[in-house]
Amino acid sequence: MTNTATMQEPTTASVISEWRAHLSALGLTAVAILALFHRDVIDMVSIWWNASTFGHCLFVPLLIGWLVQQRLPGLRQLQPVAWPPGLLWLGAGAFVWLLGAAAGVALFRHGALVLMVQGTTIALLGPAVARALLFPLFYAFFMVPFGExxxxxxxxxxxxxxxxxxxxxxxxxxxxxxxxxxxxxxxxxxxxxxxxxxxxxxxxxxxxxxxxxxxxxxxxxxxxxxxxxxxxxxxxxxxxxxxxxxxxxxxxxxxxxxxxxxxxxxxxxxxxxxxxxxxxxFDRKPGDPWFDPRALQSMTVRGRPLSFVAGGALALIVAAPLWLAATAATAEPLPPTLTLPTISGWTRTDAPQAYPWRPRFDGADHFVTARYRNARGQVVDIAIATYARQAEGRELVGFAQGAADPDSEWVWSSPARAPTGALGEQITAPGPVVRHVVSAYAVGGGAPTGSKPAVKLATLKARLLGGDQRAVAILVSAEQTEAQDADAAVTAFLSNLGDMRLLADRAIGIR
Incomplete structure (x- = not known):
């Protein structure tokens, strides 16, 4: 009896030591992720705190802790291993972050943080432990503010x-x-x-x-x-x-x-x-096990040295921001000034707007607006914003950017008619005052588009591959009144304006 207990004691101590080593490596790597991508972490937590839509996200980390705590008795029966295939999930997370940072999509960057932490957990604890923690790992996606x-x-x-x-x-x-x-x-x-x-x-x-x-x-x-x-x-x-x-x-x-x-x-x-x-x-009884430790023990695989897998994890984490920094140096400069177009049949006017309207483009390098009138009495507003390169907080399309500034009294009310290659929106201000806005975007000299996903994709391609990152937004708008049909006024203005692509190229200095 004494000999048997003596033989088992080192085995138990060895398992405890293994858990401590693997959890320490996991903790250090997770801290490295949070530190390197601290701006995205702060941005995500700020959204939780300030946006009522995502207030529930504040409770998700606590719920994940509770879910893990519920599984501790079974986890103690498993042995962690360093598993290199888990780095594939971590690498996927780093790549998603690169895509999100290049395209200016916060959702991708925030989701990538979760993917990287999940991949680190899988790589440093092994498939058996990851399977035992499958639901808590999946539930971490609810920390990502999504659904706007x-x-x-x-x-x-x-x-x-x-x-x-x-x-x-x-x-x-x-x-x-x-x-x-x-x-x-x-x-x-x-x-x-x-x-x-x-x-x-x-x-x-x-x-x-x-x-x-x-x-x-x-x-x-x-x-x-x-x-x-x-x-x-x-x-x-x-x-x-x-x-x-x-x-x-x-x-x-x-x-x-x-x-x-x-x-x-x-x-x-x-x-x-x-x-x-x-x-x-309900068909799950209180006290039912969350998983079968004996079944998961059969998933035990031969691991690699912990230092090798942890080093690979850190290398993957650092690679994405280094690549983006290298391609950012290729941005082309904009013209020193942005001039408003001369439109045949239309002249500039200082006639007041029924309700002040100014689209929002935070961080734009150049931004101009003007009001035009033609001989038929139709009145149209135009706004042009240009960027030498887009980055966090200075994006062509994104939250709060565009025709209806959420900090103003203008609100989006419905889609509106628009020509091919543009986005049509109806916005409303107190009164009510109704406007129809046609928006067209172009990146790097590409064809103007009204598709925000297409803009993000073009931005992604330019930033990821070091292409021309100059971008422009052109908004043409008219008020809907008893004396003026907004769609007819916008259509007449665009007809006299001519090729929208030519105006976009000139705005960013391509022609």
């Missing part, structure tokens, strides 16, 4: 749901984009009312419940679909109820009602309803 692109379609969907319910209850209303007019007042389904934050938070909550409370994939899928669908429907009902209260009482009373039902209290009520409906169908 859902806001416009959700605004439109909420507005249409509200209109449907108003029609069913006999309340006279008119819908134009995201604006609803009733005899009581003029209502906007604003970004905060789109329900995006409820939908995103419900996705994070629903996925957690699927793992903790269900074992059947069929039940998980049905629960998640039901939870997401209910959150969209509930937000539409909330918007409808606010308008109905205004119709039956006053707008002030409706605002008070909205303040009561809106926010996390409303979300908590929806979560309670979802959980109450799903409770009878």
């Amino acid at each position: 692109e859902l806001v416009p379609p959700l605004q439109l969907l909420t507005a249409r749901l509200s209109m449907l319910l108003l029609d069913l209850t006999g309340v006279p209303a008119h819908l134009e984009g995201i604006f609803i007019t009733t005899p009581t007042g003029y209502f906007e389904v604003a970004e905060a009312c789109s329900g995006a934050k409820f939908l995103i938070a419900m996705a994070a909550y629903g996925v957690l419940v699927c793992n903790v409370c269900f074992r059947s994939w069929r039940r998980r899928i049905l629960f998640l679909i039901g939870a997401l669908g209910l959150s969209i429907l509930a937000n539409g009902v909330r918007a409808y109820a606010t308008i109905l209260v205004a119709h039956m009482t006053t707008v002030d009373a409706a605002v008070g009602f909205d303040h009561v039902v809106y926010g996390w209290v409303f979300f908590a009520i929806i979560m309670i309803i979802v959980m109450a409906a799903a409770w009878p169908f």
Whole structure:
């Protein structure tokens, strides 16, 4: 008996020593990732703290810690190994960061941080431990602020749901984009009312419940679909109820009602309803093991020296920012000044705008605006912004950039007509004052486009391969009034302007 215990003791001590060595290497490598990409980390945490849509992300690291803690008894029965194939996932993360940094897509950069930490965990702890931690590793993706692109379609969907319910209850209303007019007042389904934050938070909550409370994939899928669908429907009902209260009482009373039902209290009520409906169908019992350690022990592979794998991880982490720094030196200069075009049949005018409008292009090297009038009395505004090279905080397309500055009173209301190679938007200011804006973007002398993904792709190609990084945005806009059709005015101006590509090339100094 004594001899057996003596023989087992070094084995246990060896496993503990292995865990300490591998966890130390993991911790140091993770710290290196956070330090090297600290700007992206700070940016991501700032979004969590300042944007109510992503406030739930603050809880995700705590939930991941809880999920890992729940798995500790089984993890202690596994032995970590340094596994070089895990570096492929880490390398993929570094490459995604490179793509995100080159294209100016924060979503890619933030997601890449998660991928790199996941890859480091897989490489330095091995496949068995990674499999045991599969769900916590996956759940880390909910730390990434994503879903802002859902806001416009959700605004439109909420507005249409509200209109449907108003029609069913006999309340006279008119819908134009995201604006609803009733005899009581003029209502906007604003970004905060789109329900995006409820939908995103419900996705994070629903996925957690699927793992903790269900074992059947069929039940998980049905629960998640039901939870997401209910959150969209509930937000539409909330918007409808606010308008109905205004119709039956006053707008002030409706605002008070909205303040009561809106926010996390409303979300908590929806979560309670979802959980109450799903409770009878939970099929994971308290105390059920999260994984079978004995089955995972069969995944044990022959590892490589820990220092070798950790060194490879650090090399991959450093390679991406070094490549980007090397290609940044190839940027071409812009012309010293940016001049406004002379348009046949149009003259500059100082006539005041019905409501001040100025598109937003943070960090632009040159930015000019002007107002033109033709002999028919049509009035059009043009804005041109140019960049020698794009970088974080100075991007051609991105959050807050473009026709509707979120810090102004202008808000996006609906798509609008636009020619090929341009983006059409309708924006609205108090009054209401309605504008139609046609936006065209070009990078490195390429053909103008209205596709924001195409702009990001062109920017990515230029920055990744060291191509021409000069970029330009051209916005042509007109007010919609009783005396002027905005689309007709913009069309007439673009017809006299001629080749948009020629104007774009001249703005950045290619011709």
